[in-house]
Amino acid sequence: xHIRRAIAATAFALAGVLAVNAPGPLGIGASPAQAEPMQGGxxxxxxxxxxxxxxxxxxxxxxxxxxxxxxxxxLLAYDFNLSPQPMLAESWEVSDDGLTYTFKLRENVKxxxxxxxxxxxxxxxxxxxxxxxxxxxxxxxxxxxxxxxxDYTVVLTLEExxxxxxxxxxxxxxxxxxxxxxKGKDIRDNPANREPIGTGPFKFSEWKSGEYIHLVRNDDxxxxxxxxLDEIYYRFIPDSASRALALESGxxxxxxxNDIELVDLARLEAxxxxxxxxxxxxxxxxxxxLEMNVRREPFDDVRFRKAVMFALDHEFIRDNIFFGWAxxxxxxxxxxxxxxxxxxxxxxxxPEKAKALLDEMGLTAEDGxxxxxxxxxxxxxxxxxxxxxxxxxxxLGEVGVEVTxxxxxxxxxxxxISNWDVDMSTTxxxxxxxxxxxxxxxxxxxxxxxxxxxxxxxxxSNPEVDRLFAEAAxxxxxxxxxxxxxxxxxxxxxxxxxxxxxxxxxxxxHASNLKNVVxxxxxxNDNFAEAYFEKE
Numbered sequence: 001x002h003i004r005r006a007i008a009a010t011a012f013a014l015a016g017v018l019a020v021n022a023p024g025p026l027g028i029g030a031s032p033a034q035a036e037p038m039q040g041g042x043x044x045x046x047x048x049x050x051x052x053x054x055x056x057x058x059x060x061x062x063x064x065x066x067x068x069x070x071x072x073x074x075l076l077a078y079d080f081n082l083s084p085q086p087m088l089a090e091s092w093e094v095s096d097d098g099l100t101y102t103f104k105l106r107e108n109v110k111x112x113x114x115x116x117x118x119x120x121x122x123x124x125x126x127x128x129x130x131x132x133x134x135x136x137x138x139x140x141x142x143x144x145x146x147x148x149x150x151d152y153t154v155v156l157t158l159e160e161x162x163x164x165x166x167x168x169x170x171x172x173x174x175x176x177x178x179x180x181x182x183k184g185k186d187i188r189d190n191p192a193n194r195e196p197i198g199t200g201p202f203k204f205s206e207w208k209s210g211e212y213i214h215l216v217r218n219d220d221x222x223x224x225x226x227x228x229l230d231e232i233y234y235r236f237i238p239d240s241a242s243r244a245l246a247l248e249s250g251x252x253x254x255x256x257x258n259d260i261e262l263v264d265l266a267r268l269e270a271x272x273x274x275x276x277x278x279x280x281x282x283x284x285x286x287x288x289x290l291e292m293n294v295r296r297e298p299f300d301d302v303r304f305r306k307a308v309m310f311a312l313d314h315e316f317i318r319d320n321i322f323f324g325w326a327x328x329x330x331x332x333x334x335x336x337x338x339x340x341x342x343x344x345x346x347x348x349x350x351p352e353k354a355k356a357l358l359d360e361m362g363l364t365a366e367d368g369x370x371x372x373x374x375x376x377x378x379x380x381x382x383x384x385x386x387x388x389x390x391x392x393x394x395x396l397g398e399v400g401v402e403v404t405x406x407x408x409x410x411x412x413x414x415x416x417i418s419n420w421d422v423d424m425s426t427t428x429x430x431x432x433x434x435x436x437x438x439x440x441x442x443x444x445x446x447x448x449x450x451x452x453x454x455x456x457x458x459x460x461s462n463p464e465v466d467r468l469f470a471e472a473a474x475x476x477x478x479x480x481x482x483x484x485x486x487x488x489x490x491x492x493x494x495x496x497x498x499x500x501x502x503x504x505x506x507x508x509x510h511a512s513n514l515k516n517v518v519x520x521x522x523x524x525n526d527n528f529a530e531a532y533f534e535k536e
Contacts, residue, residue: 280523
């Protein structure tokens with residue numbers, strides 16, 4: 001049956017992170033190679049849907065991240081246990097009081113246009129680029145004063161400890177951007193957004209709309225003889241059956257996330273030329289949910305939101321839409337997190353309870369009539385998400401809530417949600433290694449940023465939740481943080497801030513002779529500097 005690999009839970013404390021220099025390329029401990037890497041070769045990967053852009057931060061959609069993380073890099077990467085490892089920073093120190101972070105940068109790194117990568121780029125990224133466009137990382141780096149004593153040293157100084165800080169420097173949270181290209185210019189409408197300039201092992205070559213994104217080897221990459229691959233094609237194949245057939249026949253060698261219909265995995269898993277793994281999402285810990293716009297009636301009434309939860313059969317969703325490649329969540333924090341608790345209000349499938357709550361609201365129906373009419377904007381990422389929308393429509397219809405399904409492309413979906421122009425929508429977000437990084441952003445009042453996707457777009461607000469998230473983020477005692485996060489989970493679950501659907505267990509399917517595509521906690525969002533085809 002399915003490969004089942006538990007996502008490792010990680011401890012919060014990272015004490016003693018001083019002058020770190022982990023062994024090996026990028027310091028990331030992949031398992032020993034099975035055979036000698038082959039220099040060269042073309043990697044063909046599926047990518048669906050076609051992304052709205054390929055600059056991390058400007059766009060944070062999942063299809064954006066997969067190709068972008070090959071061109072851009074962060075200061076750090078993270079292993080399967082989410083411990084920090086060198087990337088653009090070769091070493092770092094954290095002061096004993098947790099208030100000062102000092103990074104030593106690699107001195108032989110060049111941007112793809114030949115300019116040197118220096119501390120000026122880091123300061124620009126963290127103080128100008130991220131605050132302008134990056135929904136998730138903006139509050140993290142707003143906590144720090146960021147300075148550059150010299151060209152290859154960066155210092156972050158905090159007013160109070162912030163435990164998750166050391167886990168905030170990966171490519172997705174903090175992609176280093178070229179100051180000489182972006183500084184003083186319009187970030188969102190920069191020519192480099194169409195022809196990206198990064199430091200990564202692969203350079204942008206071409207984006208042929210409707211067909212592919214083509215990346216080529218960066219011959220000036222700072223690690224000797226890396227990358228192994230000559231080029232990567234991310235191919236847009238709209239039909240899921242055609243994507244599976246391309247994998248089976250060897251026309252493509254890699255697929256992940258929305259590329260694969262989960263119903264096909266048992267067959268693909270059994271093929272000798274393919275391997276399937278769910279490792280590599282330790283960093284992301286993704287949860288899918290049904291988001292309700294609490295600024296609008298009837299979603300502003302907690303009884304309606306609870307009725308929605310009781311109307312949905314989460315076991316059916318897990319087993320028949322995600323085919324077992326998922327777990328049932330209980331609230332905002334992923335069950336792999338050390339801060340997770342199951343001691344929260346839960347909502348087993350109970351349509352009669354849903355009807356009773358709607359009756360209590362005055363949303364009555366005689367002879368099976370309609371109690372309320374609402375709209376649902378579905379995630380436009382493929383057939384699986386379409387089926388999820390159809391199921392939600394059916395389940396709510398059975399309790400008298402008539403749902404009209406709305407369709408959109410990826411850009412339109414993001415625009416409507418970010419501008420609060422929806423009743424309900426389906427989505428999924430990475431909740432990350434610490435609630436302060438990936439969870440709080442969806443619930444705290446101050447992160448309601450109209451026009452910015454992946455913020456608190458539902459409009460949920462509770463001063464006590466705001467207080468708990470703020471205090472937990474800066475609390476140095478791990479046990480006290482855990483108590484605060486347990487309390488916040490109970491409040492949010494009781495108020496059904498969002499209708500959580502499943503914890504996703506994304507599979508990555510790749511050719512058996514393709515190695516090192518999943519070698520750390522970033523999984524297929526790693527930079528692929530070490531990916532190679534095994535010599536025959």
